[in-house]
Amino acid sequence: MSMDITATIWTLLPPIIAIALALITKEVYSSLLIGILTGTLLYTGFHPLHAVQTTFSIMGGKLGDNINICIFLVLLGILVSLITRSGASRAYGEWAVKSIKSRRGAAFATSFLGMFIFVDDYFNCLTVGTVMRPVTDKYRITRAKLAYIIDATAAPICIIAPISSWAAAVGSSLPESSTMDGFMLFLHTIPMNLYALLTIVFLLWLMASDKDFAAMQHHAQRHPDGDVAEMSETHVVGGAGKVYDLILPITALIGLCIAGMLYTGGFWEGASIVEAFADCDSPAALVLGSFFALVFTFLLYIPRKILTFRQFCESFTEGFKSMVPAILILTLAWTLSGVCSEEYLNIGGYVSSVVSGDSVLSMLMPAIFFVISLALAFATGTSWGTFSILIPIAVAVFGDAPSTMLVMTVAACLSGAVCGDHISPISDTTILASAGAQCDHITHVSTQMPYALLVAAVSLAGFLAGGLTGNGIVALAVGGGLLVAVILVLSARFRKQDSQRSA
Numbered sequence: 191m192s193m194d195i196t197a198t199i200w201t202l203l204p205p206i207i208a209i210a211l212a213l214i215t216k217e218v219y220s221s222l223l224i225g226i227l228t229g230t231l232l233y234t235g236f237h238p239l240h241a242v243q244t245t246f247s248i249m250g251g252k253l254g255d256n257i258n259i260c261i262f263l264v265l266l267g268i269l270v271s272l273i274t275r276s277g278a279s280r281a282y283g284e285w286a287v288k289s290i291k292s293r294r295g296a297a298f299a300t301s302f303l304g305m306f307i308f309v310d311d312y313f314n315c316l317t318v319g320t321v322m323r324p325v326t327d328k329y330r331i332t333r334a335k336l337a338y339i340i341d342a343t344a345a346p347i348c349i350i351a352p353i354s355s356w357a358a359a360v361g362s363s364l365p366e367s368s369t370m371d372g373f374m375l376f377l378h379t380i381p382m383n384l385y386a387l388l389t390i391v392f393l394l395w396l397m398a399s400d401k402d403f404a405a406m407q408h409h410a411q412r413h414p415d416g417d418v419a420e421m422s423e424t425h426v427v428g429g430a431g432k433v434y435d436l437i438l439p440i441t442a443l444i445g446l447c448i449a450g451m452l453y454t455g456g457f458w459e460g461a462s463i464v465e466a467f468a469d470c471d472s473p474a475a476l477v478l479g480s481f482f483a484l485v486f487t488f489l490l491y492i493p494r495k496i497l498t499f500r501q502f503c504e505s506f507t508e509g510f511k512s513m514v515p516a517i518l519i520l521t522l523a524w525t526l527s528g529v530c531s532e533e534y535l536n537i538g539g540y541v542s543s544v545v546s547g548d549s550v551l552s553m554l555m556p557a558i559f560f561v562i563s564l565a566l567a568f569a570t571g572t573s574w575g576t577f578s579i580l581i582p583i584a585v586a587v588f589g590d591a592p593s594t595m596l597v598m599t600v601a602a603c604l605s606g607a608v609c610g611d612h613i614s615p616i617s618d619t620t621i622l623a624s625a626g627a628q629c630d631h632i633t634h635v636s637t638q639m640p641y642a643l644l645v646a647a648v649s650l651a652g653f654l655a656g657g658l659t660g661n662g663i664v665a666l667a668v669g670g671g672l673l674v675a676v677i678l679v680l681s682a683r684f685r686k687q688d689s690q691r692s693a
Contacts, residue, residue, distance in 0.1 A: 195232055195233075195535070196233075196534070196535055196536045196539070197535075197536040197537075197539035197540045197543070198540055199540065200232060200535075201229075201232075201530065201535040201536060201537040201540050202537065202540070202541075203228055203229070203232065204225045204226065204228045204229035204232070204526060204529055204530060204535070204537075205225060205526065205530065205537070205579055205583070207221075207224060207225045207228050208221050208222050208224065208225025208226075208526060208579065209221075209225075209566055209569075209579070211224055211225070212566065212569050212570040212575075216569065216570070216571070216616050218519060218570040218571065218572050218575050219518060219519065219522060221570070222519070222522035222523060222525075222526055222575060223522060225526055226245055226248075226522065226525050226526050226529055227241060227242075227245060229526070229529035229530065229534070229535055230242070230244040230245045230248075230529060230534075232535065233529070233534050233535055244534075245525065245529075248525050248528040248529060248534070249521065249524075249525045249528075251366075251528065252366075252521070252524035252525055252527075252528050253521060253524070255366065256362045256473070256520070256524060258471075258473030258474050258476070258477050259358050259359065259362045259473050259476075259520065260517050260520070260521075261477050262355070262358055262473065262476040262477050262480055263355055263358075263513040263516055263517055264509065264510050264513055264517075265477065265480035265481055265483075265484060265509075266309060266310055266313075266355055266480055266509075266513070267508075267509030267510060267511075267512045267513035268484060268505055268506050268508075268509030268510070269439060269443065269480065269483060269484060269487060269509070270310065270312070270313040270317075270509060270512065271505040271508040271509040271512065272439070272484075272487055272491070272497070272502065272505045272509075273313075273317075273431075273435070273436055273439055273440075273487075274316070274317065275497060275501060275505055276431035276435050276436075276491055276496050276497055277430055277431035277435075277496070278431035278432065278433065278434075278435035278436035279317050279320055279321050279431075279436060280320075280321070280431070281431050281432050281433050281435070281436070282303070282321050282433050282436050283320070283321040283322065283323075283324055283325065285433050286299055286321065286322065286324075286325045287324050287325050287328065290325055290329075292329070293329040293330070293331060293400060294397060294398065294400055295329075296322070296325045296326050296328070296329040296331055297326070297331060297335075297339060297397040297400075298397055299322065299325065300318060300322040300325070300326060300336065300339045300340070300343075301339050301342075301343050301393060301394070301397060303317075303318050303321065303322065304318045304339065304340060304342075304343025304344060304347065305343050305347050306437075306440065307440065308347045308348055308351040308353075308354055309348075309351070309353060309354050309355065309440065309443060309444070310348065310354060310355045311344040311345050311348045311355075311356070311619050311622075312512065312516075312618070312619070312622060314340070314343065314344040314347070314348070315340055315341070315344050315619055315622035315623045315625070315626045316622055316625070316626045317436075317626075318340050318343070318344075318626060319336065319337075319340050319623065319625070319626020319627045319628070320626060322336065323336065323626075323627065323628060330414070330415055332406075332409060332410050332413050333627045333628060333629035333630075333633075334406060334409050334410075334627075334629050334630075334633050334634055334637040334638075335402065335406060335410070335637075336627040336629065337623045337624055337626070337627035337629040337634040337637075337638070338393075338406065338623075338634070338637065338638045338641065339393065339397070340623040340626055340627055341612060341619065341620060341623040341634075341638060342389050342390070342392075342393045342612075342641075343390070343393070344619050344622075344623065345386075345573060345608045345611055345612070345619055346385070346386035346387075346389045346390055346608055347386075347390070349383060349386050349573075349604050349607075349608050350380045350383055350386050350387065352373075352376070352377060352380075353443070353444050353447045353448065353476070353479075355516070356574075357373065357376050357472070358472065358473060358476055359516075359520060359574050359577075359578070360372065360375075360376045360379075360577060360581070360600075360604065361373045361375070361376050361472055361473070362473065362520070362524070363523070363524075363527065363577055363578045363581040363582065364581065364582070364585060365527060365531050365532070365582045365585055365586070365590075366527075366528060366531050366533070367531060367532045367533070367590070368585060368590050369590055370585075370590060370591070370592055371468065371469075372472070373470065373472035374467075374468060374592070375592055375596075375597065375600060378592060378597045379597055379600050379601035379604060381662065381666060382597060382598050382601035382602075382656070382662040382665055382666065383601045383604055383605050384601070384602075384605050384648075384649040384652045384653065384665060384666065384669040385560075385605035385606070385608055385609045385645060385646060385649045386604070386605060386608055387666070387670075388645050388648060388649060388669055388670065388673050389608075389612075389642075389645050391670075391673060392641065392644075392645055392673060392677070395677050396641075399681065399684065401680075401684045403640075403680060403683075403684075404637075404640035404641075405636050405637045405639070405640055406637040406638075406640070406641065409633065409637050430496060431491075431496050435490065435491070435496060438486075438490060439483060439486065439487045439490065442482075442483045442486045442487070443479060443480060443483035445479075446478070446479035446480075446482045446483050446486070447475060447476055447478075447479030447480070447483075448479070449479065450470075450474070450475030450476065450477075450478035450479040451466065451467060451470040451472060451475040452466045452467070452470070453475070453478070454470045454471040454472075454474050454475045454478075455467055455468070455469045455470035455471075456469060488502065515618065516574065519572055519574055519575050519578075520574060520578065522575075523574065523575050523578030523579060524578065526578070526579060527578060527579070527581075527582040530582060530583075531582070537582075537583065537586060539586070541583060541586045541587050552587075552595070553657045553658050553660070554654070554657055554658075555584075555587060555588075555595065555599050555602075555657060556595070556598045556599045556601075556602040556653040556654075556656055556657040556665070557602070557650055557653045557654045557657055559580060559584060559599050559602045559603050559606065560602040560603075560605055560606040560649065560650055560653050561606065561650070562580065562606065563576050563577065563580055563602065563603045563604075563605070563606025563607045563610065564606035564607075564609050564610040564646065565606075565610065566579070566580070566606075566607075566610065567606065567607045567608075567609070567610025567611045567614060567617070568610035568611075568613055568614045569610075569614070570614075570616075571611070571614045571615075571616035571617040571618060571620075572611070572617070572618065573604075573607035573608055573610065573611040573617075573619075574607075576603070576606070576607040576610065577600075577603045577604055577607045580603045580607075581600055581603055584596060584599045584600050584603060585600075587599070594660055594661065594662055595657070595660060597662065598653070598656050598657065598662050598665060601662075602653050605649055605653075609642055609645070609646045609649070612638060612642040613635070613638070613639045613642045613643065614635075615631065615632065615635045620634065620635060620638075644676065645673070648669050648672040648673045648676065649669050651668055651669060651672055652665040652666065652667075652668045652669025652670075652672070653665055653669075655667075655668035655669075656668070
């Protein structure tokens with residue numbers, strides 16, 4: 191094939207094939223790889239050897255460019271493994287059983303622990319579930335509700351937390367040719383990330399009202415004394431760690447990562463705080479912060495014999511293993527975005543030429559990206575793979591400058607990815623939330639889905655309004671206003687049900 195297919199409709203084929211295969215097979219790794227190979231075959235005129243060479247050339251370059259993200263994920267995995275092994279999670283659980291006096295208190299304590307552990311969703315799901323299960327069981331909160339609280343404070347918190355594995359992944363999803371700072375783009379998406387923000391508001395209302403509806407309510411009515419599942423209980427084994435052995439390493443990680451950002455941004459060379467954050471090398475800062483957090487944890491644990499030196503070293507391989515799936519999916523997603531970049535197929539040139547001539551389509555982009563992102567994350571079970579595929583396309587549509595429409599469209603990608611992740615039975619975080627809560631997995635998915643879809647509907651309305659007006663504040667106001675209206679309607683319904691019962 192000698193014809194030049196760059197910046198033509200053919201360039202859409204690799205992401206479409208990756209998305210379609212992911213929908214059909216529910217297998218994201220092979221789908222991404224086939225999408226990549228389709229792109230390199232198109233680029234090399236269907237020369238198999240050159241296509242494979244090009245694939246691994248792009249992959250090597252992308253890994254080299256993003257190696258700090260991979261190192262950060264490994265160091266984070268090691269830190270998570272150390273905290274779990276130390277017994278600090280168990281100590282927190284034992285303290286919570288003694289300190290919490292009510293059903294609402296148990297729910298709020300679970301959510302606040304989830305919000306505190308915002309550095310990584312895997313760590314969040316397993317730690318919060320294992321720690322809080324005895325407390326929520328004591329107050330007859332169903333395991334399905336516990337799983338929902340865990341899931342609603344995992345990805346939605348991580349996707350609006352600047353110091354997290356998710357922030358690093360989003361920042362690294364920009365096309366190679368982009369001159370934008372990925373971390374600053376991520377910061378701008380936080381106030382427009384409707385699904386994440388509204389999910390947290392909705393969760394806080396559910397816990398304050400101590401009510402449920404739809405599938406969650408039916409499940410609670412069938413299990414009035416809680417649904418302590420007859421599953422093999424998994425307890426976090428470990429040393430004699432105390433509550434502060436959980437709090438101090440996480441606090442150190444957050445503080446040191448912020449210090450790393452200020453350092454790489456030139457704060458100590460005279461730059462202001464705002465300039466330092468704007469000019470920082472966030473992947474390098476996260477590596478520095480997580481490395482020194484590990485040194486801090488070593489000094490905290492080893493002299494006090496919380497862990498032996500051998501146990502400390504064993505956590506290195508454990509932590510690395512736990513992050514292999516995340517690193518693999520990021521590597522494949524980076525490679526696919528490389529194949530679609532300006533140097534190769536130039537999908538951006540084609541998409542922007544189509545959209546730039548249609549102002550109505552351009553206004554609908556945030557809502558369209560939200561729906562596509564939700565469907566893709568639902569089908570593949572991965573939000574990281576989803577936004578890694580879609581963010582480069584969003585940048586291609588709106589150009590390489592952080593305009594309101596670009597920020598809103600990227601925020602819509604992130605919102606849809608988290609929502610799709612929530613309602614997908616094959617999502618890793620959903621599976622981990624079920625495992626952490628020791629809840630039947632399909633029960634968790636079916637009871638969580640009505641809540642997730644309700645917030646998704648008001649988020650979609652917000653993105654439609656924001657796109658039509660070109661204003662992110664309008665998007666947040668419409669989404670938030672609709673959620674408040676839904677909450678008022680549900681509250682009135684609950685009051686009516688209560689009065690009927692008392693009558």
